[in-house]
Amino acid sequence: MRTRGVAGAVACAVAGLVAGCGPTPAEEYGEALFRDSRLSTSQYNAFSCATCHATSSEQARDKLYTGLSLVGVASRPHWWGGYEVTLLDAVNFCYTAFMRGTAPLEAEDAKSRALYEYMVGLSPQPDSPAQPFTLVRDITDVPRGDARRGAEVYRAACQDCHGEVRTGKGRLTALAPVLPDVAHEYHPLFPNSTPGLVFIEKVRHGRFFGVGGNMPPYSREALSDEDLGALLAWLGL
Structure with missing residues (x-):
């Protein structure tokens, strides 16, 4: 090849x-x-x-x-x-x-x-170790963290695709929902779940496990539960 x-x-x-x-x-x-x-x-x-x-x-x-x-x-x-x-x-x-x-x-x-x-x-060494990839299958709530850290997480993880909070300004595509405003749509679709849990599932499962869309999932290695909790605090979810 x-x-x-x-x-x-x-x-x-x-x-x-x-x-x-x-x-x-x-x-x-x-x-x-x-x-x-x-x-x-x-x-x-x-x-x-x-x-x-x-x-x-x-x-x-x-x-x-x-x-x-x-x-x-x-x-x-x-x-x-x-x-x-x-x-x-x-x-x-x-x-x-x-x-x-x-x-x-x-x-x-x-x-x-x-x-x-x-x-x-990008691979100067003849052998490189396999990288861990832990997909969270069963969704549970996470403790909310420091909202100030959450703002940093949003900038580093979410803003390139979703744009600025509440306006979506600068988002990658109109198909990317505006955060956290999209949470208003969650209750009719998921009446037995809190907005926070729905958001966690979207982040952890991406498009898989019946969630839909085409967002890639965040593994535990890519986004810790601590940073996810801080992000939820920043978004008020």
């Missing part, structure tokens, strides 16, 4: 992703794909790979990403907490579940090969 060159004609076929029509190195093309939501052709997709994944330790300090850091990703033994055992399958899980891709990327697709080369460039 490794290749160090992608023909310029292939790069130019994806409009606007890479400027110019000369031969483009695969790693460079892969980075452009990684950062562009048009990797998925769905008109409803607003996510790029970069929306959910850091590619440096500096980025990981500034934001609370739903996805794990991709430093060393190509040399891990498995992904998604062991649920995926090939890198392409791990990529396609994100691509189809969250980016609304209509069909998985094929191994010999130029996009797959370029993304692979980019991820190899």
Whole structure:
């Protein structure tokens, strides 16, 4: 699957992703794909790979990403907490579940090969340890924390997609609900749950377990219960 060159004609076929029509190195093309939501052709997709994944330790300090850091990703033994055992399958899980891709990327697709080369460039060591990924299956309430910390958590974890609190200004897509105002819709839909529990389930389950939407879930490694409790306090839920 490794290749160090992608023909310029292939790069130019994806409009606007890479400027110019000369031969483009695969790693460079892969980075452009990684950062562009048009990797998925769905008109409803607003996510790029970069929306959910850091590619440096500096980025990981500034934001609370739903996805794990991709430093060393190509040399891990498995992904998604062991649920995926090939890198392409791990990529396609994100691509189809969250980016609304209509069909998985094929191994010999130029996009797959370029993304692979980019991820190899993020993986200088021949072997990297598997990263833990703990999905919270059974939802329970969490103690509310410091609202001041909650404001920091919102900025680091939520604002890029949902925009500013109560206005949604700057949100990634109109499909992302305005927080915490969307909680007013919870009672008719979930009459036996509190708004806080519904919010926790959305954060912890994302689109899974019948919740819907296409938000990725926050694992315990990505967002602690303490930070989740602080976020709930900040949002008044």
